[in-house]
Amino acid sequence: MTDAVIVDAIRSPLTKGKQGGALSGLHAVELLAQTIKALIERTGIDPGTVDDVLAGCVSQVGEQAGNVGRMAWLSAGLPVHVPSTTVERKCGSSQQAAHFAAQGVLAGAYDVAVVAGVESMSRIPMGSSAIGMDPYGPGVAARFAPGLVPQGIAAELIAAKWKITREEMDEYSARSHERAAAYEDAGGFANEIVPIRVPGEPGDEVVVDRDETIRRGTTAEKLGGLKPAFEHERWLQRFPEITWSVTAGNSSQITDGASAMLVMSADRAAKLGLRPRARFHSFSVVADDPIMMLTGPIPATHRVLERSGLTIGDLDHIEVNEAFAPVPLAWQAEFDADPERLNPCGGAIALGHPLGGSGARLMTTMLNNLERTGGRYGLQTMCEAGGMANATVIERL
Secondary structure (H helix, E strand, O other), X not given: OOOEEEEEEEEOOOEEOOOOOOOOOOOHHHHHHHHHHHHHHHHOOOHHHOOEEEEEOOOOOHHHOOOHHHHHHHHOOOOXXXXXEEEOEOXXXXXXXXXXXXXXXXXXOOOEEEEEEEEEOOOOOOOHHHOOOOOOHHHHHHXXXXXOOOHHHHHHHHHHHOOOOHHHHHHHHHHHHHHHHHHHHOOOOOOOEOOEEEOOOOOOOEEEOOOOOOOOOOOHHHHOOOOOOOOOXXXXXXXXXXXXXXXXXXXXXXXXXXXXXEEEEHXXXXXXXXXXXXXXXXXXEEEOOOOOOOOOHHHHHHHHHHHHOOOHHHOXXXXXXXXXXXXXXXXXXXXXXOHHHEOOOOOHHHHOEOHHHHHHHHHHHHHHHHXXXXXXXXXXXXXXXXXXXXXXXXXEO
């Protein structure tokens, strides 16, 4: 059986997901179209040989409602006969898209696939698809009475369960910015970021070619001055164990961004004379308590390690998505991994979290850093709303 390999992986710059952010003037389809087109041009692949385009996107409403992967492929001027589907597994959407693509290769259903992800959070705010609607239904409401909770409350519950202090959260978050800034200064992001053009008035086109989310000089002391973001009287009696420590500063940033990867069979890559950069080693996807919600990376990691035959000590680079600081901190407490190998390039607290684009973005950064450091194995895991999580192990080639 042939391996499923990653031939290349790129991403857009990550920018503030609000009006005035550097990418906020660009339609989500155009953001993804430019990213996919850059991947095709950089690899030199004949786009007509792509079997499928699998694109992650969470808020599939408004400008992101029309099968965003298909529209992006067409907008990029690529062959109309290539199909696409849009995958929604919450924050892990494009990581799941990568699983589906690799599994399609391993099953013999695909020879060549494009994995992508996008979220324009400035233009389609988080939760837009559920405005005025009940996304749960009466059965879920009855089963989990008095009700499911927002992700911020789940983060507070994790902090309480693992006894993670506000000081630990803020120290971790400041370190995320410090690591991202140092990695950027060392040229670490240069091989993964592709420039994005934002049209304006004639002669006013803007080229965005670097992240605008990293806050240099961030300290735990500065973060300590921020007020808790989710403290509300409706939760006080239900959750007396919460100490209210989650803030905007120790949470992931709302962000615009896109990512894309070229995945194919090792046999096809050899026939085309392309050098694979990594292979997919192992996969897992699990679900956990939907009220704690963000704990899924822990059982997902246990399962993927069992399937891979690897140990935590075998992993050279670990990405645990920084949805909120308690998520990687609880994961770290469970596995006692080398903290220098956990999110070594900074994470979503510093770089941002463009929801559907984050899974492939994390994998892109992990692959590039494995190459820079000479590491062999990388683990990526992502908490997802509803209590789910994906985990992926890749092996650098």
